[in-house]
Amino acid sequence: LKSMKKIDNLLDSAWSLLIKLRADNKCEKCYKITYLNSHHIFSRSNKSVRWNIDNGVCLCAGCHALKNDSAHKDPLTFGEWIKNKRGEKWYQNLMIRAHSVGKLHVFEKEIILKELQKEINEKM
Numbered sequence: 050l051k052s053m054k055k056i057d058n059l060l061d062s063a064w065s066l067l068i069k070l071r072a073d074n075k076c077e078k079c080y081k082i083t084y085l086n087s088h089h090i091f092s093r094s095n096k097s098v099r100w101n102i103d104n105g106v107c108l109c110a111g112c113h114a115l116k117n118d119s120a121h122k123d124p125l126t127f128g129e130w131i132k133n134k135r136g137e138k139w140y141q142n143l144m145i146r147a148h149s150v151g152k153l154h155v156f157e158k159e160i161i162l163k164e165l166q167k168e169i170n171e172k173m
Contacts, residue, residue: 056158061093063165064100070172072107078130084110088120090131091147098147100161102168103139106131 068087075082088108091098098104106120113120120127132140153161 053155053158056155056162060100060158060162060165063162063169064102064105067102067165067169067172068105069107070169071102071105075107076109076112077107077134078112079109081109081111086110086113088113090128090143095147096153097149098143100158100165101143101146102165103143104147 065087069085074085076085086108088106089095089099090104090106093099095104108120111119114122117123118126
């Protein structure tokens with residue numbers, strides 16, 4: 050159980066870093082470069098896509114949760130914005146993955162972590 054929690058934390062950190070690197074450390078909505086957050090499009094409690102980089106977007110704190118039209122305060126508008134930005138096909142593919150069963154074993158999480166770390170190294 051302890052090793053599962055540890056790998057989850059390592060995966061969370063790698064996923065978050067990669068989301069920011071992929072966005073060139075800018076908010077993908079307003080292009081600010083400060084107070085950046087990595088936002089899950091489908092909730093992080095959804096293990097099927099928790100560490101899938103297609104399920105992430107880099108947002109400043111305002112666009113993430115603070116402003117009235119933020120991802121957390123106005124999820125419907127946010128959903129429309131991200132679908133327009135990334136495309137309907139991308140959204141449909143992510144939704145299919147998000148609605149699949151997502152119980153991962155430690156070895157599967159280790160594979161995902163290695164893939165995320167490889168992508169991070171390529172972007173650094």
